Amino acid sequence: MVVIFIIGTAGSGKSLLTASLNEWLHVGKQKSVTVNLDPGVLHLPYKPDIDIRNEIKINQIMDEYGLGPNGALVLASDLIAEEAKRIGGEIEDLQSDVVLVDTPGQMELFAFRASGPYIANELTNEQKALVYMFDAVFSFNPLNYVSNMFLSSAVYNRFFFPQLHVLSKCDLLPPEETARIVEWSSNPDALEAVIEEKLSGTRMLLSRDMMHAIYNLGLEFQLIPVSGKTNEGLIDLSSALERILVGGEKFTM
Numbered sequence: 001m002v003v004i005f006i007i008g009t010a011g012s013g014k015s016l017l018t019a020s021l022n023e024w025l026h027v028g029k030q031k032s033v034t035v036n037l038d039p040g041v042l043h044l045p046y047k048p049d050i051d052i053r054n055e056i057k058i059n060q061i062m063d064e065y066g067l068g069p070n071g072a073l074v075l076a077s078d079l080i081a082e083e084a085k086r087i088g089g090e091i092e093d094l095q096s097d098v099v100l101v102d103t104p105g106q107m108e109l110f111a112f113r114a115s116g117p118y119i120a121n122e123l124t125n126e127q128k129a130l131v132y133m134f135d136a137v138f139s140f141n142p143l144n145y146v147s148n149m150f151l152s153s154a155v156y157n158r159f160f161f162p163q164l165h166v167l168s169k170c171d172l173l174p175p176e177e178t179a180r181i182v183e184w185s186s187n188p189d190a191l192e193a194v195i196e197e198k199l200s201g202t203r204m205l206l207s208r209d210m211m212h213a214i215y216n217l218g219l220e221f222q223l224i225p226v227s228g229k230t231n232e233g234l235i236d237l238s239s240a241l242e243r244i245l246v247g248g249e250k251f252t253m
Ligand SMILES: Nc1nc2c(ncn2[C@@H]2O[C@H](COP(=O)(O)OP(=O)(O)OP(=O)(O)O)[C@@H](O)[C@H]2O)c(=O)[nH]1
Pocket: 008, 009, 010, 011, 012, 013, 014, 015, 016, 017, 038, 041, 103, 104, 105, 106, 168, 169, 170, 171, 172, 226, 227, 228, 229, 230
């Protein structure tokens, strides 16, 4: 069994990708299930096999502790930690080959509090990977792109799981624009050139230094363009996951 965490900034397309990747795997006769770890979500584009909302209810927490929605979400992420072992048992019982974990909308709740990495490690001792989402519409500006590189490096530094990077919602950009962003991810010189061309002053200097610092750490950023809406790129994403997790074999033989 492999467990794949889908992480990204709010609204980057985590839940829709969880839905479409799960369906995609099913079409390919792969045994896959979904886990929703977002206690705050109202509508999901899939029916989760395990749903944290059965145990943790934001409205109840707001009432019980007199908190607003954000305070309740913070408390909820700590309460999920207490459920981690039990959820891990439920995951085990499903006997799947792939487990897709949709994480809370506000990424910092999962990635930057102590509870997220704790939960991820408590859930299972099996192989884990992380898919980090760059929102295409946000990333086509080089300043935002570099900020996202920085965020994804910070996420890597928290979990130390094999991490893939996805350019989400690529259906919203013209193909040549998508190709340009993918080029930045594989060619530091192209990124540096666009930073120097499009940015100026302190922004340019900071972005360039940040980019160099990240490349110097040897972090790999090759972006895989995908769309949870049109299913574009899901074949590339699933192959990349197979490569890093099961040596290029299928998850379900
Ligand atoms: N065109 C397009 N829209 C998308 C895609 N993925 C997600 N969306 C839309 O973007 C919005 C947010 O998508 P979600 O899948 O809920 O994103 P999320 O990261 O789970 O959002 P939160 O959990 O609320 O932070 C929804 O309106 C989706 O329909 C995509 O690949 N293409």
